[in-house]
Amino acid sequence: MLSKSSEPIDPDQVKRVLEAALLTSQDPLPLSELKRLFDDELSTDILRKFLEELREKWTKGGIELVCVASGWRFHAKLEIQEFLNKLNPQKPPRYSRAVLETLAIISYRQPVTRGDIEEIRGVSVSSPVLKVLEARGWIEAIGHRDTPGRPILYATTKSFLNDLNLRSLDELPPLEDPGLLFEQGKNMELLPITEQVSVSGISETLHPLQGLKEETS
Amino acid sequence: MLSKSSEPIDPDQVKRVLEAALLTSQDPLPLSELKRLFDDELSTDILRKFLEELREKWTKGGIELVCVASGWRFHAKLEIQEFLNKLNPQKPPRYSRAVLETLAIISYRQPVTRGDIEEIRGVSVSSPVLKVLEARGWIEAIGHRDTPGRPILYATTKSFLNDLNLRSLDELPPLEDPGLLFEQGKNMELLPITEQVSVSGISETLHPLQGLKEETS
């Protein structure tokens, strides 16, 4: 075997082992680690030579061997990346219901305080929800309401209008008269809670709990 | 570019992309996924041919291309693993007999409930045993049996087959004919003790302690 010092080292075997180690390692491997593969019987120079040969061998492949700060590792070449991206087409993420509702309230009722939002939504509004929208540059603090505690007033930004292709807030879709919502079975798909108002039973009473889960996400 | 149907397909480029995709993927890639790399412009037969060529190419390397339940993937060859183990001497623990027997029952008798497993093993199955297998992604709840209490039905996952380098459950080792289990001198490894001294006395009953090290852990 390779590790026995009495036997001559087989260069092909060394390269096979080096290559397998680098292909299977999660992290870059420093020379000190790579040496341990061979019980420290190979000198740094010899290892480096083999690594250079490996690098050379892979220059025509879809992945390449590079030496980074913490050691050697393989990574996918940039020009292959576009193919690999086809495997994992990134679906655009979606905002949670909490974020969307908060944004809707701020859009239609601005300027509003956090308390206003909580009042309308019936649940507390967590800081991350507002932070997400602030970080996106869609809402901003525009002042304080002159009530005890002087709560921050939020409003939407120009950037919000730009990103939604609106010239002004007037172009937001008009809201229907809430009174109409409960007649003629209109917009029923929007009403997860009210649809079985008159039915009593377990399924229905579970709804508030389900709502809770979504809110806290 | 390769993806444009007007241009002829460059076999080297196809193999480069296939290889890079398989080397960088976390999970085995089925043919359907691999096709997407080339915008579904390559037939299954052609892809299979390239995959075979890739497999052939790597037979002399430290890693090998195999086809498992969920598709194609690379892994380190067993004979190279002994070198790699020097980098990570810590191996995942071996499963206890309780876990292994539970896994065997689920593998060969699926779908089964916890009650089924207990019936066969003659002892209650503790939750951690099932949890270990679920956490490993080897078993999953696939529904409920329509009996009182609606017990959960368990089955093995594709990931289980993948991890054992199997393409389907058919490739599991066949079950031994029950009638032959006790033929003279057969399956002696099932004895918790290795020696079958016919000496009587307490001292004999203590021998199993020697076999213990392998069993637990």
Add this chain to the structure above:
Amino acid sequence: MSQFPNSTDTNPIANIHGEPLMELPKGLFIPPNALEVFLENFQGPLDLLLYLIRKHNLEVLDIPMAELTRQYMAYIEIMRANQLELAAEYLLMTALLIEIKSRMLLPRSTVRENEEESDPRAELVRRLLEYEQMKLAALRLNEIPQAERDFTLVQVLIEQTVVKQLPEVNVHDLRNAWLTLVARAQANRHHRVTRAELSVREHMSRIMRNLRGHEFIEFYELFGPSIRVAEVVVIFLALLELVREGLVEITQSQSIGIIYVKSIDFLNAV
């Protein structure tokens, strides 16, 4: 693991070939923890029985029940003598073995009355064989090379060059979100009026009132339809408070099963 000394004056306990079990010697030379470890080696009564059958070369398809029962009992006795906690399954098996043994002693005519009654050992044999089959399967399964344990998977880095995508929102999303809010507000209007009155004490009384005259109510019944989150929390707190004060009892017969709330008063009255 060190060898245990062979105490010369120890009487045979786990007996071989028909010799009856002698009385358990008082000074058994088994460190209790060693015995415990030995017994832990068995997965249960079936495993122990299979061990005995193999060790004593008993015919599994024609089990000498007297012999097997004696062997089995010997182990149970050792466990008891050492005051090891014995899993219920072991005792259950004792009962089963004795029952089979006694059924085999019944005169044949009685057996024949039940048509062609099968061998009383049949079910036990079936279970033993099935378990042995699975034990063997487990061994074979464990011999198959496993990812991570026996071989490493290839994992080459793909750099995340793609900029993290931000969620898209359009005006319809906004409108729908708003309409949902309005709808919810309508549905909750009735409750909103009483919002200021939400108190834990009040809901404790309400729960107790609900329980009056009932043996129990289901947990879910406590939460009416279209209830608001704040109210869920208050009702839950009220329930916890009632439990703490020993006024109700909460039971659940199986995980994810129905939770029942019982009034202690009712329990006492019955």
